[in-house]
Amino acid sequence: xxxxxxxxxxxxxxxxxxxxxxxxxxxxxxxxxxxxxxxxxxxxxxxxxxxxxxxxxxxxxxxxxxxxxxxxxxxxxxxxxxxxxxxxxxxxxxxxxxxxxxxxxxxxxxxxxxxxxxxxxxxxxxxxxxxxxxxxxxxxxxxxxxxxxxxxxxxxxxxxxxxxxxxxxxxxxxxxxxxxxxxxxxxxxxxxxxxxxxxxxxxxxxxxxxxxxxxxxxxxxxxxxxxxxxxxxxxxxxxxxxxxxxxxxxxxxxxxxxxxxxxxxxxxxxxxxxxxxxxxxxxxxxxxxxxxxxxxxxxxxxxxxxxxxxxxxxxxxxxxxxxxxxxxxxxxxxxxxxxxxxxxxxxxxxxxxxxxxxxxxxxxxxxxxxxxxxxxxxxxxxxxxxxxxxxxxxxxxxxxxxxxxxxxxxxxxxxxxxxxxxxxxxxxxxxxxxxxxxxxxxxxxxxxxxxxxxxxxxxxxxxxxxxxxxxxxxxxxxxxxxxxxxxx
Amino acid sequence: xxxxxxxxxxxxxxxxxxxxxxxxxxxxxxxxxxxxxxxxxxxxxxxxxxxxxxxxxxxxxxxxxxxxxxxxxxxxxxxxxxxxxxxxxxxxxxxxx
Numbered sequence: 071x072x073x074x075x076x077x078x079x080x081x082x083x084x085x086x087x088x089x090x091x092x093x094x095x096x097x098x099x100x101x102x103x104x105x106x107x108x109x110x111x112x113x114x115x116x117x118x119x120x121x122x123x124x125x126x127x128x129x130x131x132x133x134x135x136x137x138x139x140x141x142x143x144x145x146x147x148x149x150x151x152x153x154x155x156x157x158x159x160x161x162x163x164x165x166x167x168x169x170x171x172x173x174x175x176x177x178x179x180x181x182x183x184x185x186x187x188x189x190x191x192x193x194x195x196x197x198x199x200x201x202x203x204x205x206x207x208x209x210x211x212x213x214x215x216x217x218x219x220x221x222x223x224x225x226x227x228x229x230x231x232x233x234x235x236x237x238x239x240x241x242x243x244x245x246x247x248x249x250x251x252x253x254x255x256x257x258x259x260x261x262x263x264x265x266x267x268x269x270x271x272x273x274x275x276x277x278x279x280x281x282x283x284x285x286x287x288x289x290x291x292x293x294x295x296x297x298x299x300x301x302x303x304x305x306x307x308x309x310x311x312x313x314x315x316x317x318x319x320x321x322x323x324x325x326x327x328x329x330x331x332x333x334x335x336x337x338x339x340x341x342x343x344x345x346x347x348x349x350x351x352x353x354x355x356x357x358x359x360x361x362x363x364x365x366x367x368x369x370x371x372x373x374x375x376x377x378x379x380x381x382x383x384x385x386x387x388x389x390x391x392x393x394x395x396x397x398x399x400x401x402x403x404x405x406x407x408x409x410x411x412x413x414x415x416x417x418x419x420x421x422x423x424x425x426x427x428x429x430x431x432x433x434x435x436x437x438x439x440x441x442x443x444x445x446x447x448x449x450x451x452x453x454x455x456x457x458x459x460x461x462x463x464x465x466x467x468x469x470x471x472x473x474x475x476x477x478x479x480x481x482x483x484x485x486x487x488x489x490x491x492x493x494x495x496x497x498x499x500x501x502x503x504x505x506x507x508x509x510x511x512x513x514x515x516x517x518x519x520x521x522x523x524x525x526x527x528x529x530x531x532x533x534x535x536x537x538x539x540x541x542x543x544x545x546x547x548x549x550x551x552x553x554x555x556x557x558x
Numbered sequence: 559x560x561x562x563x564x565x566x567x568x569x570x571x572x573x574x575x576x577x578x579x580x581x582x583x584x585x586x587x588x589x590x591x592x593x594x595x596x597x598x599x600x601x602x603x604x605x606x607x608x609x610x611x612x613x614x615x616x617x618x619x620x621x622x623x624x625x626x627x628x629x630x631x632x633x634x635x636x637x638x639x640x641x642x643x644x645x646x647x648x649x650x651x652x653x654x655x
């Protein structure tokens with residue numbers, strides 16, 4: 071029989087509600103794993119064991135008194151440290167916010183609490199979500215559970231690693247250019263970037279606000295659909311939130327690919343894609359064909375420009391969003407009172423920010439500066455429109471588009487960190503979904519030399535159900551997602 | 559030889575605009591890296607975007623507003639809790655003029 075920490079969120083809920091286990095036992099079991107593995111993995115920045123166990127006991131009391139409990143009652147949930155949690159430190163893995171304790175909860179946190187989810191800690195990430203390897207964290211890198219000498223992907227590396235190792239049942243990540251899907255692929259878990267505007271960003275520490283979304287990370291597709299159902303929904307506190315009727319995404323999970331029309335854009339298998347990844351993803355597409363889907367190769371020519379357009383937009387927005395870190399209202403402040411405002415401000419930011427964050431703020435400042443605005447930022451936004459149109463055309467013909475999540479398997483720690491452009495290139499297949507605002511999922515689709523490969527499935531805006539059903543069908547008919555890393 | 563987009567002096571100027579003090583070593587490193595990255599960004603120059611509208615919001619939401627109503631907000635003590643330097647009910651700022 072599997073141990074409690076090895077269960078999925080759905081199985082945990084069933085066990086607790088069927089009185090086969092208490093919420094306290096379930097949360098305690100997860101902490102047992104955390105204590106065993108954290109030295110090696112470093113998935114968390116902050117753990118709140120006492121508080122989590124207290125919350126679990128409250129849930130058990132409610133159940134024993136016959137009172138109703140929420141849909142996530144007793145499920146141990148990890149939250150990326152870019153999302154504000156009341157009275158729990160929220161650092162963005164930056165020295166700048168090392169001592170920041172938010173006075174309020176993000177909307178997604180309110181929604182989790184309302185359903186009795188048990189928040190157990192805050193997960194490690196690339197500093198301010200800027201990276202694809204979780205190596206830029208001020209608190210040290212997270213390691214890939216499948217091979218501790220390799221990166222877990224990023225920027226939500228902690229949120230992916232903790233799911234792969236049973237150090238959490240569910241986790242929240244954020245995805246600006248692939249930051250949920252990349253680590254999901256590298257750690258062999260399920261990670262979904264929702265349609266832009268579907269999940270409230272209120273309380274998410276902004277990096278590039280026209281691109282980023284909070285999304286669910288989970289052990290399987292059902293858990294992912296369940297978690298999305300809880301966190302999605304209109305929020306008047308977020309001006310970019312879309313007001314659409316809520317859906318129960320678990321209702322769409324049918325084991326059938328009958329009639330599903332798949333497009334396979336050849337741009338997703340471009341230069342730099344490893345043969346092993348290409349082979350494994352094609353095996354996945356063929357599997358779906360076997361299960362009743364049809365596929366056709368296609369081309370979205372503007373995808374070739376998505377990486378450059380993405381980095382211009384992301385850096386520009388970052389330079390504006392991160393201007394708020396002056397070290398006055400919150401954040402790192404040098405301990406001196408002499409000196410003018412500009413000097414102190416510049417010193418706070420020199421010490422508070424790491425190298426990659428500085429790089430992006432300064433380049434973004436350049437891209438927005440007088441004389442360069444239309445050459446870089448405005449031009450990138452126009453290219454963005456062309457990319458959206460390419461997708462709109464494609465989705466007239468296809469239900470979903472499929473390709474690799476990452477062009478190559480997890481790389482060695484330290485391998486790319488000294489060469490920013492080489493690291494940016496690893497986002498080549500994920501950024502387009504952010505530019506176009508589309509929903510996209512990464513699911514486990516095999517291994518190469520013991521390292522995970524992820525398959526990416528995308529659909530039109532607000533058609534999460536299509537990718538979830540395709541992903542569910544694939545998962546039900548393969549065993550990749552059930553394989554677990556032996557951490558050593 | 560490839561034309562450089564940015565000199566070290568220009569990097570210094572932009573860093574000043576962004577209010578980030580840089581060490582000399584960082585200035586040299588960033589100048590080299592920025593030129594490599596900007597060289598890659600040149601790729602989008604190839605795209606013909608004549609007459610194409612820029613995308614600001616992917617679902618085309620525009621001018622989202624709400625009623626201007628007061629609601630309970632954070633008490634002063636809470637709002638000041640994270641400020642590194644404060645005095646009474648104020649955040650202590652460095653000299654501005």
